[in-house]
Amino acid sequence: MNILILLAACAGLLALRFVPKMNILGWLVGWWAATFVFLRWGINPPLPTSIQGMFLAILTLALLAYISANSVHFRFVLDRAVAFATEKKYTVALAVTLVLLPCLVALRVYFDITEGPAPPLSSRTIHPPPPVSIEVAGRMIDLVNDDNPYRALETEDPAAFAEHVANGRRVYYENCVYCHGDDMAGDGLFAHGYDPIPANFQDATTIAMLQEGYIFWRIAKGGPGLPSESTPWLSAMPAWENFLTEEEMWDVTLFLYDFTGHRPRAREDHGGGGDGH
Amino acid sequence: MEGETVIRNKTDIAIRLAACRARRAVGRFSRSGFLSCVLAACLGVAGLPLAAWAQPAPDLGSDEQREAGRSLYMDKCAQCHGDAGQGDGVAAPFMRPMPRDFTAGVYKVRTTPSGQLPTDDDLARVIRDGMPYTGMPPWPQLSDDEIRNLVYYLKTFNADFSGPYGVPDLVEIPDPPSFSEASAERGRAVYEENQCFDCHGMAGRGDGPSAPTLQEQWGNHIRPADLTKRWTFIGGATRQDIYRTFTTGLDGSPMPSYSITPIEDSWALVDYVYSLSQDEPDYATAATARYAADPVDPAQGRAAFGAARGAYFPVVGQVIEPGRSFMPGVDGVEVKARYNADEIAILLAWNDMSAETTGENAPDMAVPPIEQVVRDTVASVWSDAVAIQFPQELAPEGLPYFLFGDAGQPVDLWFADLASGAGRSYVGRGSGNLIAGETAPSVHATYEDGEWTAVFAMPRDERFAEGAFVPIAFSVWDGFNDERGNRRGITGWYYLYIAPSERPSPVMPMLRAGGLTLLALLxxxxxxxxRRRTPVSA
Known part of the structure; x- marks a missing residue:
């Protein structure tokens, strides 16, 4: 969303209020233009042209419904249209319209044909449901009931906890930084080369919404461990169980939360949810 | 501090650094403060720099600012630059170029003469903008105050910042005149006169004869900039940035400072370098194979594929499976393709600092899980190599694993070891499971002015049907970087679009749509x- 464009479109509409002798036709054009500008330039990443066209068609229908709901408006618009089509003083403008509109339509068809087709899109589930348990280095880990075994140290033994976080920091900057970035914003040195792009841990919709067991699963099993709806073979996330010990993987999980200031999502049975900061 | 600097090589960098030190010593004398000035005045020696009287004190910030900077540094910077600023953080061993050792007081990007310290703004700028395509990211998320605090803290790592050299001289970076082709043309001569090609190569691809031997101050090999990729310039990509980079040099690296006069020649050099590349890499998501009826002759090279720039895909390190490649030697590959009824030909082109055509390479060579390359010889053990990867079958359930396929969905690998130049094919079911394929591609590869061009030709099977989007991925091995097997540069899956041989003419549909619109309007x-003419009854 490009907030500046949105504000500009709103400001343009507001300005119409102050135009003297503004009639309903002017409002229709104003609404249509403001919506077009917002759809075309105000949304980032840009909407596909077909979607933009759909929204504009709906808007056009809505505007038609609006004018036909009021007989004064309807009469006025109809009169203007009839005047444009019949009166002498509009003859030149009418001729230009009759030439220009078919040309614009033909141009649109030309671009549609010569642009060539776009590569197929693949959709994927970003946060698939985790398995109930996973096996790491010959040990079963219960993702539903087991917590991060070192999380309790946060209150029980802060010094030992700090050591685990420091170890997680080492693991992160030796291994993860290339993709997930120095500031964990998913913008590491190699991020531009992978699709899907690496997760942004600063974002409130990633680790803050997930439990630590989920993070541990994603770290240990990586892209190859994803279920099929998450297009496992496109993800560049390594299966870290091939490189790291179980303790290192729990430690780096602690560090992700410590560095970003997020808290893991609480378990339901602990009475609470959400992402308390 | 500078006395402790160990120069471990005997190339020109040592000579240059010695020259830097000499210059700095002169600067030191000229600024040695009150006493010498009084002495000079007493001796009646005219012309000694009395400006030293007015020398402002360096701005070192307050205790609170430095403390705030320290805590931010420990949070965001120490991972690479080390707790004590010595460039030895946990991530440092895997980075090329290595993170800066702040205790040396030697900085690359400056608006000050070579050998002098940077200004606060210089340091702030590098923190904010980063150094693209290196381990130093930009930090736009830090506020100006936070960056200033960091700068104050960085300055505590080297005592020179608080001494008389803490206020460096400034090199004036004038506003650039507008770019002109004529100036760029003249700049080529300036480029040659100053022997820029010795490191940066005749075509600017960073492939000069000295390139493989260059070392930075700490003894590690460092690559000269590829001048055909402006977006990778660590000192910035604007014309003013380019001017500053060669005028002040990149201290600690073999890039010296140049004083090119008259100033028109400086801007001519800027314009020449600027003209060598486009603004942005413009990474593509699909390459297009065009139909051409005549048979493909790989030996024709680029000439057979038309003049237009092909699709350009980013190449990144294979950091996913053991044998990880943290700093691949190649950062992008250009792809063009053509086909006829029987054959499909794909051209790959990429810039490489040097061609390694001795030794051998293969996609399934064993590599130690983690390997730190400390290069002390120029001779290559591993040759350069390249591979194209396709899914063996286009399955609706998705793509094979992008690292040489998986057990369920195998990939076809077209591989060329550029030492022999011979093509090979493999069937991959994962990087641990590659077996030789049936048909070997015919390959023709050439290396010229820092660019490898490899043309692969294969019989065209049903995957490459007209109108199809065929998933395609690439691997590039840089032998100089000891890349082989899993240690390599890779791309994710992209697409090769087989553009239909006969394009439907747009004329009829255009006429139809335009005509219908006109009819409706009429x-x-x-x-x-x-209705208007007929009298309306009530």
Missing amino acids: CIVGLMRF
């Missing part, structure tokens, strides 16, 4: 006119 207008 109907509406005609109806209105007709």
Whole structure:
């Protein structure tokens, strides 16, 4: 969303209020233009042209419904249209319209044909449901009931906890930084080369919404461990169980939360949810 | 501090650094403060720099600012630059170029003469903008105050910042005149006169004869900039940035400072370098194979594929499976393709600092899980190599694993070891499971002015049907970087679009759509006119 464009479109509409002798036709054009500008330039990443066209068609229908709901408006618009089509003083403008509109339509068809087709899109589930348990280095880990075994140290033994976080920091900057970035914003040195792009841990919709067991699963099993709806073979996330010990993987999980200031999502049975900061 | 600097090589960098030190010593004398000035005045020696009287004190910030900077540094910077600023953080061993050792007081990007310290703004700028395509990211998320605090803290790592050299001289970076082709043309001569090609190569691809031997101050090999990729310039990509980079040099690296006069020649050099590349890499998501009826002759190289720039895909390190490649030697590959009824030919082109055509390479060579390369010889053990990867079958359930396929969905690998130049094919079911394929591609590869061009030709099977989007991925091995097997540069899956041989003409659909619109408009207008003319009864 490009907030500046949105504000500009709103400001343009507001300005119409102050135009003297503004009639309903002017409002229709104003609404249509403001919506077009917002759809075309105000949304980032840009909407596909077909979607933009759909929204504009709906808007056009809505505007038609609006004018036909009021007989004064309807009469006025109809009169203007009839005047444009019949009166002498509009003859030149009418001729230009009759030439220009078919040309614009033909141009649109030309671009549609010569642009060539776009590569197929693949959709994927970003946060698939985790398995109930996973096996790491010959040990079963219960993702539903087991917590991060070192999380309790946060209150029980802060010094030992700090050591685990420091170890997680080492693991992160030796291994993860290339993709997930120095500031964990998913913008590491190699991020531009992978699709899907690496997760942004600063974002409130990633680790803050997930439990630590989920993070541990994603770290240990990586892209190859994803279920099929998450297009496992496109993800560049390594299966870290091939490189790291179980303790290192729990430690780096602690560090992700410590560095970003997020808290893991609480378990339901602990009475609470959400992402308390 | 500078006395402790160990120069471990005997290339020109040592000579240059010695020259830097000499210059700095002169600067030191000229600024040695009150006493020498009084002495000079007493001796009546005219012309000694009395400006030293007015020398402002360096701005070192307050205790609170430095403390705030320290805590931010420990949070965001120490991972690479080390707790004590010595460039030895946990991530440092895997980075090329290595993170800066702040205790040396030697900085690359400066608006000050070579050998002098940077200004606060210089340091702030590098923190904010980063150094693209290196381990130093930009930090736009830090506020100006936070960056200033960091700068104050960085300055505590080297005592020179608080001494008389803490206020460096400034090199004036003038506003650039507008770019002109004529100036760029003249700049080529300036480029040659100053022997820029010795490191940066005749075509600017960073492939000069000295390139493989260059070392930075700490003894590690460092690559000269590829001048055909402006977006990778660590000192910035604007014309003013380019001017500053060669005028002040990149201290600690073999890039010296140049004083090119008259100033028109400086800007001519800027314009020449600027003209060598486009603004942005413009990474593509699909390459297009065009139909050409005549048979493919790989030996024709680029000439057979037309002049237009092909699709350009980013190449990144294979950091996913053991044998990880943290700093691949190649950062992008250009792809063009053509086909006829029987054959498909794909051209890959990429910039490489040097061609390694001795030794051998293969996609399934064993590599130690983690390997730190400390290069002390120029001779290559591993040759350069390249591979193209396709899914063996286009399955609706998705793509094979992008690292040489998986057990369920195998990939076809077209591989060329550029030492022999011979093509090989493999069937991959994962990087641990590659077996030789049946048909070997015919490959023709050449290396010229820092660019490898490899043309692969294969019989065209049903995967490459007209109108199809065929998933495609690439691997590039840089032998100089000891890349082989899993240690390599890779791309994710992209697409190769097989553009239909006969393109439907747009004329008829255009006429149809335009005509229908005109007809509809005429109907509406005609109806209105007709109604207007007939008297309406009430």
